[in-house]
Amino acid sequence: MKQTPDIKPIATALLVAPAAILMFGVFVLPFLFLVVLSFWSQVPGSLGLDPTFTLANYARIISDSYYLGGLWTTLWLSGLVTLLCLVLALPLARWIVLHAKRTKGLLIGLCILPLVCGALLPTLGLVNLLSPLGFINGALKSMGLIKTSLPLLGNIAGVSIGLIQAFLPLMILPLISTNERIPHDYEKAAMSLGATRLVAWRRVLLPLMLPGIVAGSLLVFCASLTAFVTPQILGQGKVVTFASLAYQQAAMVLDWPFASALGMVMLLFLALAGILGALVSRGLGRSS
Amino acid sequence: MKRIACYAALTAVSLFPCLPALAQDYSGRTLVVGTWGGDIERLLREHVAGPLEAMTGAKVEFLLGGSGDRMSKMVAERNNPTMDVTFQNIYEAPAALKEGLVVAPDAALVPTAADVWAGMNDGCYAMSLVGLGIAYSKALFPEAPEWADLWKEEFKGKMAYAPYPSSEGDGMLAVAARIAGVSERDPDATFAKLAELGAPVLSYSSLDEVFTLMDAGEIAAAPMISGYVLSNLENYEGIGFVFPKSPGPVLVRDMVCQVANSPEPELAQMFIDLALSVETQTAYAKELNFGPTNSKVELTEAEADRVINTPEEVTSLLQLDWPYVIEQRSDWTDRWNKQILGQ
Numbered sequence: 001m002k003q004t005p006d007i008k009p010i011a012t013a014l015l016v017a018p019a020a021i022l023m024f025g026v027f028v029l030p031f032l033f034l035v036v037l038s039f040w041s042q043v044p045g046s047l048g049l050d051p052t053f054t055l056a057n058y059a060r061i062i063s064d065s066y067y068l069g070g071l072w073t074t075l076w077l078s079g080l081v082t083l084l085c086l087v088l089a090l091p092l093a094r095w096i097v098l099h100a101k102r103t104k105g106l107l108i109g110l111c112i113l114p115l116v117c118g119a120l121l122p123t124l125g126l127v128n129l130l131s132p133l134g135f136i137n138g139a140l141k142s143m144g145l146i147k148t149s150l151p152l153l154g155n156i157a158g159v160s161i162g163l164i165q166a167f168l169p170l171m172i173l174p175l176i177s178t179n180e181r182i183p184h185d186y187e188k189a190a191m192s193l194g195a196t197r198l199v200a201w202r203r204v205l206l207p208l209m210l211p212g213i214v215a216g217s218l219l220v221f222c223a224s225l226t227a228f229v230t231p232q233i234l235g236q237g238k239v240v241t242f243a244s245l246a247y248q249q250a251a252m253v254l255d256w257p258f259a260s261a262l263g264m265v266m267l268l269f270l271a272l273a274g275i276l277g278a279l280v281s282r283g284l285g286r287s288s
Numbered sequence: 289m290k291r292i293a294c295y296a297a298l299t300a301v302s303l304f305p306c307l308p309a310l311a312q313d314y315s316g317r318t319l320v321v322g323t324w325g326g327d328i329e330r331l332l333r334e335h336v337a338g339p340l341e342a343m344t345g346a347k348v349e350f351l352l353g354g355s356g357d358r359m360s361k362m363v364a365e366r367n368n369p370t371m372d373v374t375f376q377n378i379y380e381a382p383a384a385l386k387e388g389l390v391v392a393p394d395a396a397l398v399p400t401a402a403d404v405w406a407g408m409n410d411g412c413y414a415m416s417l418v419g420l421g422i423a424y425s426k427a428l429f430p431e432a433p434e435w436a437d438l439w440k441e442e443f444k445g446k447m448a449y450a451p452y453p454s455s456e457g458d459g460m461l462a463v464a465a466r467i468a469g470v471s472e473r474d475p476d477a478t479f480a481k482l483a484e485l486g487a488p489v490l491s492y493s494s495l496d497e498v499f500t501l502m503d504a505g506e507i508a509a510a511p512m513i514s515g516y517v518l519s520n521l522e523n524y525e526g527i528g529f530v531f532p533k534s535p536g537p538v539l540v541r542d543m544v545c546q547v548a549n550s551p552e553p554e555l556a557q558m559f560i561d562l563a564l565s566v567e568t569q570t571a572y573a574k575e576l577n578f579g580p581t582n583s584k585v586e587l588t589e590a591e592a593d594r595v596i597n598t599p600e601e602v603t604s605l606l607q608l609d610w611p612y613v614i615e616q617r618s619d620w621t622d623r624w625n626k627q628i629l630g631q
Contacts, residue, residue, distance in 0.1 A: 042618070044615070045614075045615040046386075046387065047359075047363050047383065047387045047389075048387070064622075066622070066625060066626050066630065127497065131497075131500070131501070132501060132504075132506055133500055133501065133504055133506075149506075153490070154489075154490055232493070233493055236490035236491055236492070236493075237449075237451060237488070237490065237491025237629055238487070238490070238491070238629060240625070240629075240630075248451075248621065248625075249621075250360065251354070251356045251357050251360050252356040252451070252452075252453050252454075252621070253453060253617050253618050253621050254356070254359060254360060254363065254617075255617075255618050256363075258618075
């Protein structure tokens with residue numbers, strides 16, 4: 001059996017140091033500043049900061065129904081997007097693994113495309129597609145199916161479509177990886193024993209796909225929770241998410257302490273989602 | 289190629305004889321300018337950055353985005369700024385000066401500043417004059433509307449607004465206050481009056497977005513800043529723009545600022561000098577319908593009709609107490625989110 005060569009601790013430290021220093025400088029330090037800033041306050045009528053410790057920013061969030069409403073909207077919107085991504089990605093990932101032979105690489109590349117094009121261009125494209133005078137409403141009107149435009153922008157429907165378009169790859173990729181480890185004939189074996197296709201999926205395939213489902217759901221949920229560009233453009237100011245509130249406070253009102261507190265609350269929910277995902281993964285590991 | 293560059297430099301020098309620190313060679317140095325994208329960036333490249341690069345050998349780099357982003361950047365980089373020149377809104381300039389983020393306007397540093405109409409260099413140098421008027425759907429308003437017409441029942445819920453905080457939002461609040469018979473210092477009455485217009489159809493992120501819907505009659509009207517609208521109206525037959533009379537349009541002013549302690553102060557002053565020059569200001573007026581602040585700019589009658597370009601016109605406009613408005617920023621943003629958008 002091939003053994004890993006011994007690496008001296010000093011060599012390990014030298015190898016790790018550049019990335020560690022970079023991460024400390026560009027992530028840990030600003031993050032710590034964000035934490036500290038969230039307990040400061042803005043000097044009234046000024047852009048200056050008052051470094052006196054205060055919980056006022058957090059008290060404002062939990063005592064104001066507007067911010068709590070924004071948090072609730074963000075959480076359930078993220079949950080909805082995660083669920084819809086899962087429903088769309090499950091059959092697609094399975095089909096790619098089972099049936100896409102030579103085109104598999106191309107299909108995976110197409111799935112990844114929304115991730116590598118950034119959020120702005122696809123979102124602006126969706127505006128043209130979904131607007132009252134856009135392609136979808138135009139096509140439906142010309143076919144005589146509707147008389148007045150369907151509201152597809154400025155509401156949860158529009159923002160969800162945008163987020164699903166943006167984050168579906170985050171669900172598909174882990175599911176493809178999980179599906180590749182499931183023998184192709186399990187589904188046929190279950191059906192030969194009398195299971196319907198639905199039962200075979202529910203009792204055989206889905207339990208085996210759970211690691212991919214957990215990983216994909218966690219990625220999509222966290223990405224949706226912190227998404228800014230898509231809700232900002234497709235929500236047209238009428239869908240309030242926590243990221244758009246934080247941007248408004250940081251870049252337009254210039255109340256950085258309050259914006260930091262909003263960011264910290266968002267990070268808290270990201271951490272909770274991460275812990276939940278880790279617990280589920282550990283449980284799956286034990287049961288297998 | 290060198291000869292062309294030389295001619296360009298000579299032409300530029302002959303056009304702008306008063307530029308400070310002209311003799312020095314700035315090759316290899318970079319001036320960073322924060323401004324809005326689109327036509328403004330194009331005009332600044334053509335009339336300011338190009339000649340400045342030809343004259344000095346320096347490179348001009350543009351940072352494009354909203355003025356709020358630039359304000360944040362100045363605050364964040366207070367002790368070590370990377371931006372030399374920034375374009376801000378009228379309401380941000382006095383606050384930036386008060387915080388020590390920008391250098392106070394000084395004609396000794398920027399000679400063309402002496403040609404700017406008296407009293408306009410408030411916080412930073414006054415770059416252009418525009419007014420907040422009404423862009424409206426001609427299908428829904430056969431006659432150009434007055435502000436009060438927007439409150440008619442048939443137009444409820446058919447407005448569009450720029451994202452708040454913004455000059456457009458603050459201006460509309462000032463109008464709502466006057467319609468309610470109070471001033472913006474009575475925010476309860478002001479926001480209640482504006483809320484009567486109903487939740488907007490959208491908070492727009494681009495002019496095309498709102499104009500397309502307005503052209504089709506899905507949006508009745510939007511408070512908009514004159515320059516941008518007038519420049520775009522040629523593409524939309526179904527949209528009109530009017531400066532209402534009661535109250536008059538709200539004055540909005542773009543300012544150009546020298547960032548305090550920036551890496552290239554001399555280049556920054558030269559850039560601002562060129563920006564305030566007759567040539568640049570005339571191009572702003574002719575191509576963007578932005579009123580010039582340089583008193584020496586001469587426009588034809590037709591051009592002058594489309595812009596605000598004299599102190600007399602400025603005094604006829606509705607002017608806000610911007611320091612007060614800035615102090616209310618946080619509270620008003622909450623009110624806007626809840627009372628105007630969240631209906």
